Amino acid sequence: MTNLTETREVLKNYLKARIPLVVIRSMERNRCADVLASLAGEFRQMPFYIHTRTEGLKQLSDGMLVSEDASLPAAIDYATNLIKRTEYVNFVFTDVEELDDESPTSRHFAELARLAEAHAGTIIVLSEKPVWTGLGRLGMSVTLDLPDADEMYSVIAGLVDQYRGQVQIDWDAEDVRAAAGILSGVTETEAMNVLASLIAGGTLTRDKLRELSEYKDRILGDLAGIERIRLSEDYRVGGLKNLRTWLSKRERLMIADYSHTKVSPPRGVLLVGVPGCGKSLSAKAIASDWNLPLYRLDMAAVLGMYVGQSESRLREALETADRVAPCVLWIDEIEKALASGGDGGTSRRLIGQFLFWLQESTSRVFMVATANDISSLPPELTRKGRFDEIFFVDLPDPADRAEILRMYFTSICNFDLPPDLEGRLVQATDSFSGAEIRAVVDEIGLTMYADDRHAMYDDATLLQFFSNTIPFAHSNAEDLDEIRAWGRTRAVPAGTEQLYDATPRGTTVPGRRIVMT
Ligand SMILES: Nc1ncnc2c1ncn2[C@@H]1O[C@H](COP(=O)(O)OP(=O)(O)OP(=O)(O)O)[C@@H](O)[C@H]1O
Ligand SMILES: [Mg+2]
16 A cells, blocks of 8 residues: 555655656546645756646646647657756656557657656656556556545545535544545545535535445445445344444444554454344444445355356455445355355355455455354354354343333334333243344234224233244244354354353243353
8 A cells, every 4th residue: 555645755766766757556636746746846956747638738836838739749749859958857647548558659658768768857657557568667656545544534624624614514523534434445536526515515414424435336336246235224223232332342443543553454243143133133233333334245146157156256246345345244144155065166165265355355344244054154154263253143131122122112103111011021022032022013013003093002912912923932942952052152142141041941031041162
């Protein structure tokens, strides 16, 4: 990575060394031009000229036009003549096409560079792509990367501060820092355009931070291999306190600037456990709480129809994730594509590819992988150090069920549960998953509105709704035992810490049987 300051230093040395051809790799003409203008200010004894397609050839110091003909050939002619007559001149060419391959233009530039070498001149070319090797060999190149977090911060802060007082701006330094994080990966001009559009809307409230990532999606265009999940509501998770506490400590790391330290961004979590207890919900809640965009990588879709396609699809998907970072990348049912059984060759290579990315990628992609079928999870994936943590999501305990019940009665039935009824419902929902509780409350809500009732049902009727449901934990007790046995040895409990007890299944509260590794 080369940031603006480093690029400037390198360029300064190239100019001092009178390198005949300097290629600046960048897609940001204006930023490059600013750096060059400031360097021209330092090297006052040497003249600098800049050519752009629209404005023609000008002196960099005062913007004076030096030739009536704005065309590139005219600029090359002018440069050729001047370099022959004068030493220590510098010419900057900003939008030259066909330099990436051998072409008449690239050969012209090679000639010009040779001439410059004989007369201590320097030809500077701005180019998005690498130039033809025959040309590149005549000089040196430097890459100006997109603005880093610090630079983006000052760009945004500059613009925001300019409009404080004129429009309602609620953003403080921390919000600006978050915005800078979200806009990483776009050019300075694009960032300014996005910000200006938001400010033009008349208010810059905190919730506008969410819109930033949508703008960014539009700028980046095609999202190959991953799908953007729009978050519509607030996703509240009941229980899972351990997981939630763990997550809250990582939030800041997704946007904080620690580029000067050896700290690496969080990688993500693997959530395994009992169906319907909030694994997928947690993926959405994390993105929503952290104000980050959520993308889903569909592992089933990665498995292409043709041999060899899966790998390129996975590569494409992971590259896209790196580009859209910072983000939450949700991989649902990760075991589907990486199953240890099945077509050995392909899944082996996919696992290797995935683990390599997990280890090597430095972008701020927080992965939330979920798995249902633990028996087919490849052991490589669950080894320590792959994910930051593996959490086991168990059935909600009584306190969690109370929280989930309250939550859904309030939001779906518009009814606040009185404590005594809550206690009875907690008992009635023994062994229920969050999804099962939600389904019953949904049904209550539905029936209530269908009956056109505005009052709540009486307690007995309410309890009846719950006793009509046989929870998965009862109908699939063996599956549950297997999942739990797995979780006990390989994962950290996502819920409140409470040691697993030996309560035989089918009896009262299943509880959270946890053994810390
Ligand atoms: N802990 C919880 N708090 C609140 N709601 C929950 C909780 N667990 C489940 N739900 C409700 O159940 C729905 C389904 O849960 P979710 O999709 O997260 O389950 P899952 O663990 O991913 O299950 P599966 O293994 O079947 O994919 C959620 O959208 C939510 O409405
Ligand atoms: Mg799920």
